[in-house]
Amino acid sequence: MAEEGIRVKNKQVLFKNYVSGFPKDSDMYVTSESTISLKLPEGGGSNGVVLLVKNLYLSCDPYMRLLMQNPENSQGLPFNYYTPGSPIKGFGVAKVVDSRHTNFKKGDFIWGMTGWEEYSFISETEQVFKIEHTDDVPLSYYAGLLGMPGITAYAGFCDVASPKKGDKVFVSAASGAVGQIVGQFAKLMGCYVHLLKNKFGFDDAFNYKEEQDFTATLKTYFPQGIDIYFENVGGKMLDAVLLNMALCGRIAVCGMISQYNLEKPEGVSNLAQLIFKRIRMEGFRAPDYFDEYSKFLEFVMPYIRDKKISYVEDIVEGLENGPAALVGLFTGRNVGKQIVVVARD
Amino acid sequence: MAEEGIRVKNKQVLFKNYVSGFPKDSDMYVTSESTISLKLPEGGGSNGVVLLVKNLYLSCDPYMRLLMQNPENSQGLPFNYYTPGSPIKGFGVAKVVDSRHTNFKKGDFIWGMTGWEEYSFISETEQVFKIEHTDDVPLSYYAGLLGMPGITAYAGFCDVASPKKGDKVFVSAASGAVGQIVGQFAKLMGCYVHLLKNKFGFDDAFNYKEEQDFTATLKTYFPQGIDIYFENVGGKMLDAVLLNMALCGRIAVCGMISQYNLEKPEGVSNLAQLIFKRIRMEGFRAPDYFDEYSKFLEFVMPYIRDKKISYVEDIVEGLENGPAALVGLFTGRNVGKQIVVVARD
Numbered sequence: 001m002a003e004e005g006i007r008v009k010n011k012q013v014l015f016k017n018y019v020s021g022f023p024k025d026s027d028m029y030v031t032s033e034s035t036i037s038l039k040l041p042e043g044g045g046s047n048g049v050v051l052l053v054k055n056l057y058l059s060c061d062p063y064m065r066l067l068m069q070n071p072e073n074s075q076g077l078p079f080n081y082y083t084p085g086s087p088i089k090g091f092g093v094a095k096v097v098d099s100r101h102t103n104f105k106k107g108d109f110i111w112g113m114t115g116w117e118e119y120s121f122i123s124e125t126e127q128v129f130k131i132e133h134t135d136d137v138p139l140s141y142y143a144g145l146l147g148m149p150g151i152t153a154y155a156g157f158c159d160v161a162s163p164k165k166g167d168k169v170f171v172s173a174a175s176g177a178v179g180q181i182v183g184q185f186a187k188l189m190g191c192y193v194h195l196l197k198n199k200f201g202f203d204d205a206f207n208y209k210e211e212q213d214f215t216a217t218l219k220t221y222f223p224q225g226i227d228i229y230f231e232n233v234g235g236k237m238l239d240a241v242l243l244n245m246a247l248c249g250r251i252a253v254c255g256m257i258s259q260y261n262l263e264k265p266e267g268v269s270n271l272a273q274l275i276f277k278r279i280r281m282e283g284f285r286a287p288d289y290f291d292e293y294s295k296f297l298e299f300v301m302p303y304i305r306d307k308k309i310s311y312v313e314d315i316v317e318g319l320e321n322g323p324a325a326l327v328g329l330f331t332g333r334n335v336g337k338q339i340v341v342v343a344r345d
Numbered sequence: 346m347a348e349e350g351i352r353v354k355n356k357q358v359l360f361k362n363y364v365s366g367f368p369k370d371s372d373m374y375v376t377s378e379s380t381i382s383l384k385l386p387e388g389g390g391s392n393g394v395v396l397l398v399k400n401l402y403l404s405c406d407p408y409m410r411l412l413m414q415n416p417e418n419s420q421g422l423p424f425n426y427y428t429p430g431s432p433i434k435g436f437g438v439a440k441v442v443d444s445r446h447t448n449f450k451k452g453d454f455i456w457g458m459t460g461w462e463e464y465s466f467i468s469e470t471e472q473v474f475k476i477e478h479t480d481d482v483p484l485s486y487y488a489g490l491l492g493m494p495g496i497t498a499y500a501g502f503c504d505v506a507s508p509k510k511g512d513k514v515f516v517s518a519a520s521g522a523v524g525q526i527v528g529q530f531a532k533l534m535g536c537y538v539h540l541l542k543n544k545f546g547f548d549d550a551f552n553y554k555e556e557q558d559f560t561a562t563l564k565t566y567f568p569q570g571i572d573i574y575f576e577n578v579g580g581k582m583l584d585a586v587l588l589n590m591a592l593c594g595r596i597a598v599c600g601m602i603s604q605y606n607l608e609k610p611e612g613v614s615n616l617a618q619l620i621f622k623r624i625r626m627e628g629f630r631a632p633d634y635f636d637e638y639s640k641f642l643e644f645v646m647p648y649i650r651d652k653k654i655s656y657v658e659d660i661v662e663g664l665e666n667g668p669a670a671l672v673g674l675f676t677g678r679n680v681g682k683q684i685v686v687v688a689r690d
Contacts, residue, residue, distance in 0.1 A: 281627070
């Protein structure tokens with residue numbers, strides 16, 4: 001007879017049904033009806049589960065909206081769409097409760113793909129990283145600056161955007177998880193940086209929700225044109241930026257948060273600028289760079305310890321406040337990286 | 346007293362006035378009122394003229410539409426817009442009548458930027474290339490396959506699109522000057538090629554003007570997705586292609602002929618595909634590759650001599666038929682590279 005662990009309640013945020021338009025809190029619901037044994041089932045159960053973790057910090061990211069759509073409308077994209085009645089999934093920081101994987105042992109902190117619930121089983125460990133935790137860096141950073149959003153900023157700016165000293169850099173959605181990091185990387189590399197929101201000590205800023213004439217506004221900030229645009233917004237913002245790009249500019253396409261909730265995305269009209277100005281526009285995804293994670297840590301850790309990089313988190317307490325926090329990304333409610341605290345250890 | 350050459354009539358195609366919408370024949374007019382001395386003025390005159398050429402073959406290219414717009418609406422792009430009352434300018438093949446430049450002598454054939462007229466003065470020779478003419482290659486090819494459109498195809502496909510054997514390649518506007526060459530380069534490199542029009546022995550084709558549902562049609566031709574899209578069309582075509590791109594696909598943006606005549610370009614809605622599929626989309630211009638011209642000739646000449654590359658020209662006789670030929674590009678009247686013959690030697 002297999003040894004049975006203590007059985008506890010497992011509070012969860014479940015996905016209700018496929019979303020069209022803006023997501024609402026009510027597209028998810030919180031339940032405490034589920035229970036879980038705090039021990040891995042013998043033989044890993046039917047799903048090859050190798051880890052049981054206690055979730056601590058959950059990351060709210062714009063791409064999660066994409067997983068809320070009906071896979072039938074997905075045009076065959078290979079996404080792991082949310083299943084109605086199952087927990088929301090996303091990146092987060094967790095503590096190992098039980099392990100059948102040689103790389104992880106009970107008590108380890110990890111970051112990676114997990115569930116929006118108190119405890120999660122993990123069967124795929126390709127995107128799970130052990131955290132070498134030290135007290136001088138908050139553990140929650142591994143759901144942001146030191147996790148997926150951090151690698152996103154690093155890959156998109158340092159690789160895709162091919163920066164060089166003196167480049168004029170424009171970052172949209174700069175108060176979000178990725179934008180604020182990109183701006184600081186760019187500064188550290190000797191670029192002139194302009195962000196949408198003036199919250200992190202950068203050169204200049206304007207708020208795209210308040211601004212009618214993006215094109216003219218950008219022209220005043222970048223009279224010689226934009227060398228690098230780090231794209232988080234899409235739609236009208238992209239159209240205005242295209243008209244203001246410099247010759248041989250680069251657009252690293254990280255996200256298009258303004259478009260994910262639209263039934264029909266806004267049309268972008270100024271793409272012929274790509275020809276006129278020989279612009280390179282390139283999409284990328286953080287998981288393609290996960291194998292460079294240790295290199296990324298070597299790059300970023302000294303800056304954090306020397307306080308050359310600051311990082312703003314918008315922390316919400318409790319799983320039950322998770323749905324509102326996630327939905328708030330799309331109305332610009334958050335100031336800094338949006339984190340949901342499930343537990344602190 | 347300076348020696349004066351024979352004075353002859355110089356028939357010209359003059360630009361009438363700035364164009365909005367589709368260009369018409371009547372936006373240009375032909376005149377024989379001008380005369381020219383068949384000898385360079387002493388000291389080069391006030392404009393530093395170094396060559397006097399007799400124009401033979403003129404190239405009709407879609408980008409010429411862009412030079413017809415009012416510079417005031419140009420958003421500061423560094424184009425050499427046409428001047429009302431002055432001759433149309435474009436790439437062409439010509440014969441040197443008089444020269445004050447050490448690289449060129451009387452009787453040489455050249456290709457480069459010239460005027461739509463019987464005789465032209467040339468002061469800038471950076472974009473003028475001497476033709477090493479041999480009888481096995483038609484001289485008119487230097488206004489197409491062996492001139493600017495050829496380098497465009499070479500640069501856009503072999504460099505920008507980063508092709509590899511087995512790639513699935515889609516070429517739009519394939520009956521034009523550049524598209525037909527790209528398709529053949531792709532075949533020679535072991536790619537699967539699909540063109541819009543089935544005129545040159547390629548794998549498959551559909552006509553975008555007749556086709557309502559681009560997206561579904563492309564899916565039938567590229568069930569595994571498009572690795573390389575050579576973009577000549579823009580607008581709705583691009584939107585359909587984006588939905589059919591494969592992971593890590595490349596879009597070489599050469600032109601967007603469907604958009605140049607629109608007051609407001611069509612919006613392209615599916616750009617988020619760049620992120621989902623990590624697509625690189627890059628604009629380029631042939632003149633940036635002119636310094637690789639001899640390398641290009643080494644690459645392409647053996648294929649032409651071995652008849653591995655065929656080339657279709659749509660030849661119109663006489664300067665007076667030039668305006669209609671140029672305008673016809675935008676209604677898809679041409680079959681193959683559109684050339685205007687001014688004289689044959």
